[in-house]
Amino acid sequence: MTTLGSVVESGRWRSVLSWISMVCILTAIGQSPTTRAVEPERSYSLATASTGGTYYPVGVAIATLTKIRLQPQKGISLSAVSSAGSAENIDQLATNQVQFAILQGLYGAWAWNGAGNIGQRQTHLRSVSMLWQNVEHFIIRTESAQTGNIEDIHNLYHRAFSLGKQQSGTEGSGHHILLSNGIDSKQLRLVSMGYGTSASSLISGEIDGINVPAGVPVAAVSEVFSSLGNSVRLLDFTDEQLARVNQPYQLWQRYVIPINTYPGQTRPVQTISQPNFLAVRDDVDEQAVYEITRTLYENMSFLHGIHPATKDMALDKAVEGLPMPLHPGAARFYREQGILIPPHLLPGT
CATH class of the missing domain: 3.40.190.10 (Periplasmic binding protein-like II)
Known part of the structure; x- marks a missing residue:
């Protein structure tokens, strides 16, 4: 049977998408795939990039982790979708085709300031977490x-x-x-x-x-x-x-x-x-963003096993270099963890 370790070592991270590998991952982190949801379903899409880079496998890992940890009891899930990358992701966030996206720091700065290739301020965007270095x-x-x-x-x-x-x-x-x-x-x-x-x-x-x-x-x-x-x-x-x-x-x-x-x-x-970072629309449910942020940082070893780039992630680096204010759900989690949030990243700024 394929294990998470062999998936990572052979580079066949696409098999994370299959239900066979899903069962293996579920076993590895101690969850049952048959647990029934007890809360209303909140399903979101996460835009990544093309399949040959880092955005896609890490996005699939984040989505898989969310489905395993949050869907059974909280009814919260993410589905990762491939895209052309940051510029398209910003467009899809603006039209609500996706609710979460991985973005380059430069594109986040352009979007928030209405500069560069973006042109118009994207005031509906918020930060969730710094991810890794591009x-x-x-x-x-x-x-x-x-x-x-x-x-x-x-x-x-x-x-x-x-x-x-x-x-x-x-x-x-x-x-x-x-x-x-x-x-x-x-x-x-x-x-x-x-x-x-x-x-x-x-x-x-x-x-x-x-x-x-x-x-x-x-x-x-x-x-x-x-x-x-x-x-x-x-x-x-x-x-x-x-x-x-x-x-x-x-x-x-x-x-x-x-x-x-x-x-x-x-x-x-x-x-x-x-830096790359995880962005979200400002109208996404606060509790959902809180739970997703908490789940990421409580399961870092899982992400590290999917791609070495995620080893850059750490709670004490979570708000470093973010180009736009935090979503209230993410900010609440960081406050609980004692993370100092710079004034320019506070929700509402």
């Missing part, structure tokens, strides 16, 4: 890596490059990073692809570079290095390049990808990362 993986062929840092993207002008799917957070933040450092992304022959397709196209020689921002390690990046080895290069960022990216929002930080994180990676990569 690590930038700019990968190009070694022959084009003259400096080894982001400046080398200049060498790909008029060549095929994947910045992610159209309207995705990957694409939007990629444009921001490049333009901040004087790289005209319009001079690239951009193609619109998800993470898995981008990796396959780089391997096959159809394109010359990709960016895959996600929690480390990223399956698509591992695939690239397993196939291409030293013929590709993960680009670094200098301190000056990092400082330029952080205008006007101080979101990114230094992130070092350790040696051997990816097959054949013989040097640490000095890249950058921005």
